[in-house]
Amino acid sequence: MGDWTAEQQAIIEEPLCSTVVIAAPGSGKTSVLTERIVHVVRRDKIAPNRILAVTFTRQAAEHMRRKLASHPALSFRSTESLRIGTFHAQIFRAMLEVRPDIPVLLNTREQSAYMASALARVVGAAEGISRWAVTELLTEYSWLVGRGQVPLSRKLQRIFRIYARLKKKHNRWDYDDILLAAANAIDQGTRLPFFERLQYLLVDEFQDTNAVQWVLVEGIHQRYHLPVFVVGDDDQSVYGFRGASPDFLQRASTSLQGARQMLLTRNFRSDQSIVHHAEQLILHVRRRIDKPLRAVSSAPGLVRMVEVEDEQKEAHLVTLLILQLLEARPAKTIGVLARTRRQLTQAWSLLQLAAQTSDHNQGAMLDRGHRPPGALPVQFRTFHDSKGKEWDVVILLDLIATSIGRPHTNVQETSSRKTNCSRSADFANDVNFADELADDERRLLYVAMTRARSALIGFVPARFGGRRVRMTPFLTEAQLEPTPLNFARLMTDVFDSLSMHENRESRFSVDDTLKT
Numbered sequence: 001m002g003d004w005t006a007e008q009q010a011i012i013e014e015p016l017c018s019t020v021v022i023a024a025p026g027s028g029k030t031s032v033l034t035e036r037i038v039h040v041v042r043r044d045k046i047a048p049n050r051i052l053a054v055t056f057t058r059q060a061a062e063h064m065r066r067k068l069a070s071h072p073a074l075s076f077r078s079t080e081s082l083r084i085g086t087f088h089a090q091i092f093r094a095m096l097e098v099r100p101d102i103p104v105l106l107n108t109r110e111q112s113a114y115m116a117s118a119l120a121r122v123v124g125a126a127e128g129i130s131r132w133a134v135t136e137l138l139t140e141y142s143w144l145v146g147r148g149q150v151p152l153s154r155k156l157q158r159i160f161r162i163y164a165r166l167k168k169k170h171n172r173w174d175y176d177d178i179l180l181a182a183a184n185a186i187d188q189g190t191r192l193p194f195f196e197r198l199q200y201l202l203v204d205e206f207q208d209t210n211a212v213q214w215v216l217v218e219g220i221h222q223r224y225h226l227p228v229f230v231v232g233d234d235d236q237s238v239y240g241f242r243g244a245s246p247d248f249l250q251r252a253s254t255s256l257q258g259a260r261q262m263l264l265t266r267n268f269r270s271d272q273s274i275v276h277h278a279e280q281l282i283l284h285v286r287r288r289i290d291k292p293l294r295a296v297s298s299a300p301g302l303v304r305m306v307e308v309e310d311e312q313k314e315a316h317l318v319t320l321l322i323l324q325l326l327e328a329r330p331a332k333t334i335g336v337l338a339r340t341r342r343q344l345t346q347a348w349s350l351l352q353l354a355a356q357t358s359d360h361n362q363g364a365m366l367d368r369g370h371r372p373p374g375a376l377p378v379q380f381r382t383f384h385d386s387k388g389k390e391w392d393v394v395i396l397l398d399l400i401a402t403s404i405g406r407p408h409t410n411v412q413e414t415s416s417r418k419t420n421c422s423r424s425a426d427f428a429n430d431v432n433f434a435d436e437l438a439d440d441e442r443r444l445l446y447v448a449m450t451r452a453r454s455a456l457i458g459f460v461p462a463r464f465g466g467r468r469v470r471m472t473p474f475l476t477e478a479q480l481e482p483t484p485l486n487f488a489r490l491m492t493d494v495f496d497s498l499s500m501h502e503n504r505e506s507r508f509s510v511d512d513t514l515k516t
């Protein structure tokens with residue numbers, strides 16, 4: 001990596017107090033957070049085992065640990081002593097110290113089995129329980145727990161009561177129980193020595209925090225007088241369906257005592273036009289922290305939306321595009337992104353078919369399942385799964401109104417949440433529920449768009465599933481208009497954008513740059 005910019009350096013060198021960093025996509029937030037840890041160990045002489053850094057996924061925690069392990073200024077022993085892990089795992093450890101009889105945690109399979117059994121008792125097993133229904137119920141359950149609410153639908157109340165009873169009967173907990181138990185412990189003034197030993201708490205991806213997690217962070221901060229460093233991007237908050245809300249990032253600046261809010265605005269990842277169109281889209285989100293977004297790269301980049309007849313034609317073109325790219329520029333990476341797993345699986349099957357029949361005779365290239373290991377040049381991901389990743393070329397599938405811009409919840413769920421939301425203090429005299437969901441969807445497309453380094457190509461089928469469809473209105477918001485396909489021209493433009501990205505200059509001035 002190059003030199004730190006002035007805004008990055010200022011955050012790394014902040015005095016040891018609470019800090020709230022609002023970071024744009026590609027602004028190096030994880031790099032800054034890890035460098036901050038090194039800094040407090042070296043300058044503030046904080047023992048590594050008194051620092052806790054939490055993230056929301058195991059993958060992100062592993063990424064952070066690897067980054068720190070390869071840092072030249074940290075010894076192997078220091079890295080090993082740092083406490084790094086997921087929110088749930090660390091809270092579980094803290095609770096285990098005071099409650100050694102803590103119930104065994106349900107794994108995902110067991111959790112689904114408990115919920116399926118609760119559902120079967122309410123609706124009758126004869127109706128057949130789909131995996132999808134169980135997943136939706138678990139999501140709904142977690143969403144409500146995360147917001148401290150109960151469902152209004154009697155049916156859901158019964159299902160969730162039976163699920164809770166089953167857990168109690170078998171003396172088992174799920175992940176939500178850990179957080180609730182810890183929040184209650186803090187509320188009731190129970191001593192948690194795990195937190196007493198800490199001197200610094202860092203939380204990455206703070207926009208993914210839900211209400212219970214926020215109560216915990218705030219409670220730990222107040223009770224143990226712990227300075228907290230949080231970093232996140234409210235514009236990348238895409239787990240609203242699980243109860244996460246960008247509001248907590250906004251709230252952190254005022255609730256954490258003496259907290260300073262700092263911005264990371266320079267995007268190191270994407271070329272100019274990609275940043276420009278992504279920003280046009282995100283400006284339509286109703287409630288967000290106002291911040292500039294600037295591309296460091298001087299390369300123009302390519303953003304092209306293409307009209308196609310239907311999903312078969314789309315798959316055929318995507319295959320050709322991938323094959324030509326891999327042939328001409330094998331070192332470049334490609335991300336193929338779709339809104340839902342179902343769309344991705346369908347596209348994947350069509351792509352395999354198209355690859356087998358392609359003139360290039362390179363069908364085997366695509367024969368990797370849609371979740372290949374990280375090293376492969378072509379990856380297939382949902383918009384959600386693309387978070388935190390980057391590729392040279394990003395291809396967005398099915399940019400149509402029925403799939404992007406429409407909330408992906410079933411009617412019953414939506415009505416249950418709507419009623420709950422309208423009663424919630426968070427949402428009082430605020431934007432309505434439909435707007436909230438539309439903003440979630442906008443942020444999701446924004447995340448997908450900002451994964452591209454040099455080229456962003458979107459496909460807009462005119463027919464989908466045999467029906468005429470409209471393009472997503474979000475493209476107009478992003479100031480993008482699909483054009484008829486000229487494949488040869490598209491490929492030339494993609495190759496040009498890749499070359500210009502390689503020869504790009506950084507647009508931050510010498511004054512803005514500081515040597516590490």
Ligand SMILES: Nc1ncnc2c1ncn2[C@@H]1O[C@H](COP(=O)(O)OP(=O)(O)OP(=O)(O)O)[C@@H](O)[C@H]1O
Pocket residue numbers: 001002003004005008023024025026027028029030031233236268269387388389450
């Ligand atoms: N000062 C810098 N000079 C050069 N490159 C940088 C600098 N800071 C960050 N980068 C690069 O910018 C890219 C984006 O960084 P990173 O993935 O940490 O961003 P992020 O803020 O976590 O992004 P996102 O939130 O979009 O996932 C990386 O390739 C990283 O190496």
